Amino acid sequence: MQTLLSTNKLTVKFKDLTVLHDINISIYDTKKVIGLVGPNGAGKTTLIHSILGLNNINGGNIKYYGKHNIAYCPDTPEFESKLTCYQIMEQSLLLANKTVENKYKKICNLLNLVGLERFSNRNVQGFSRGMKQRLGIASALILDPKLIFLDEPTSALDPIGREEIIKLISDISTNTNVIMSSHNLDDVQRISSNIIVINEGYIIYQGNINKFMDKFDKNSYISLKNDYFLKKYINLLNKNNIIIKNIDYKKYQIYFNESDFSNVLSILCEYHDGINKIIKNNNSLNDAFINTVRNMEN
Numbered sequence: 001m002q003t004l005l006s007t008n009k010l011t012v013k014f015k016d017l018t019v020l021h022d023i024n025i026s027i028y029d030t031k032k033v034i035g036l037v038g039p040n041g042a043g044k045t046t047l048i049h050s051i052l053g054l055n056n057i058n059g060g061n062i063k064y065y066g067k068h069n070i071a072y073c074p075d076t077p078e079f080e081s082k083l084t085c086y087q088i089m090e091q092s093l094l095l096a097n098k099t100v101e102n103k104y105k106k107i108c109n110l111l112n113l114v115g116l117e118r119f120s121n122r123n124v125q126g127f128s129r130g131m132k133q134r135l136g137i138a139s140a141l142i143l144d145p146k147l148i149f150l151d152e153p154t155s156a157l158d159p160i161g162r163e164e165i166i167k168l169i170s171d172i173s174t175n176t177n178v179i180m181s182s183h184n185l186d187d188v189q190r191i192s193s194n195i196i197v198i199n200e201g202y203i204i205y206q207g208n209i210n211k212f213m214d215k216f217d218k219n220s221y222i223s224l225k226n227d228y229f230l231k232k233y234i235n236l237l238n239k240n241n242i243i244i245k246n247i248d249y250k251k252y253q254i255y256f257n258e259s260d261f262s263n264v265l266s267i268l269c270e271y272h273d274g275i276n277k278i279i280k281n282n283n284s285l286n287d288a289f290i291n292t293v294r295n296m297e298n
């Protein structure tokens with residue numbers, strides 16, 4: 001798997017406020033969505049800006065492997081108000097010093113993709129924030145980037161628009177690497193395979209999203225009738241290589257990962273004599289995130 005970029009002990013300060021502390025992340029060419037999540041002020045935008053060279057960095061370094069197009073859509077893109085949608089797309093190419101074949105067709109297709117085809121010849125003056133976000137995504141995509149950073153790309157969209165853009169981002173990721181920062185963790189959970197979690201300028205997790213949820217979300221569990229069955233089922237689950245996350249000896253409960261739920265069920269179909277109840281907890285990135293950040297506060 002090719003590495004696109006990595007940061008090594010990246011540190012960024014604004015005056016005497018350290019906003020990013022010793023950040024080590026690696027972005028690989030996986031053609032998937034990576035969710036960048038963290039509370040307000042955690043440092044997500046600063047991290048994106050630093051990678052794009054829009055911030056000074058005060059320590060560490062960023063290494064780019066190969067010459068790849070990297071595109072960016074800020075959360076509130078601003079455009080020259082006198083230009084039309086179509087002209088903004090042309091300007092995006094011009095500023096990146098890029099030419100494309102069948103430019104007219106490509107621009108029209110992209111405007112169509114983000115739902116702005118009707119506005120192609122309209123000045124962007126007076127565009128709503130949601131329309132600007134759509135245009136920002138289209139003008140980033142026209143650059144045919146290998147990696148695209150989307151900073152809160154759905155924050156100004158109505159529910160239908162959000163649904164459309166989330167689907168679009170998911171589609172984009174079939175041939176582009178996407179890093180999407182968002183506070184909407186349901187969206188992130190739906191389309192990301194990996195996440196980077198940042199809190200107060202520190203990376204607290206990077207990797208597979210399901211592993212994060214298994215680690216930090218409440219787990220599924222079976223509740224047993226008594227101590228005899230508790231011991232019996234601990235053995236049974238161990239024998240079947242189910243990871244036991246926790247055991248409540250007083251309540252006779254065994255906790256396990258939600259991802260093991262169907263395996264546990266099939267084991268229990270055969271041995272169900274001592275079971276009081278089985279509880280499935282649907283993993284939620286939102287809950288896992290809140291648990292993680294709250295734990296750090298305590």
Ligand SMILES: Nc1ncnc2c1ncn2[C@@H]1O[C@H](COP(=O)(O)OP(=O)(O)OP(=O)(O)O)[C@@H](O)[C@H]1O
Binds near residue numbers: 042046047
């Ligand atoms: N240009 C700047 N000058 C001074 N401080 C800044 C600047 N840009 C960001 N900061 C500070 O850096 C910290 C991180 O901000 P940043 O915008 O990166 O967070 P974020 O995670 O993107 O937040 P949000 O989710 O609220 O958008 C905040 O304390 C912010 O006030």
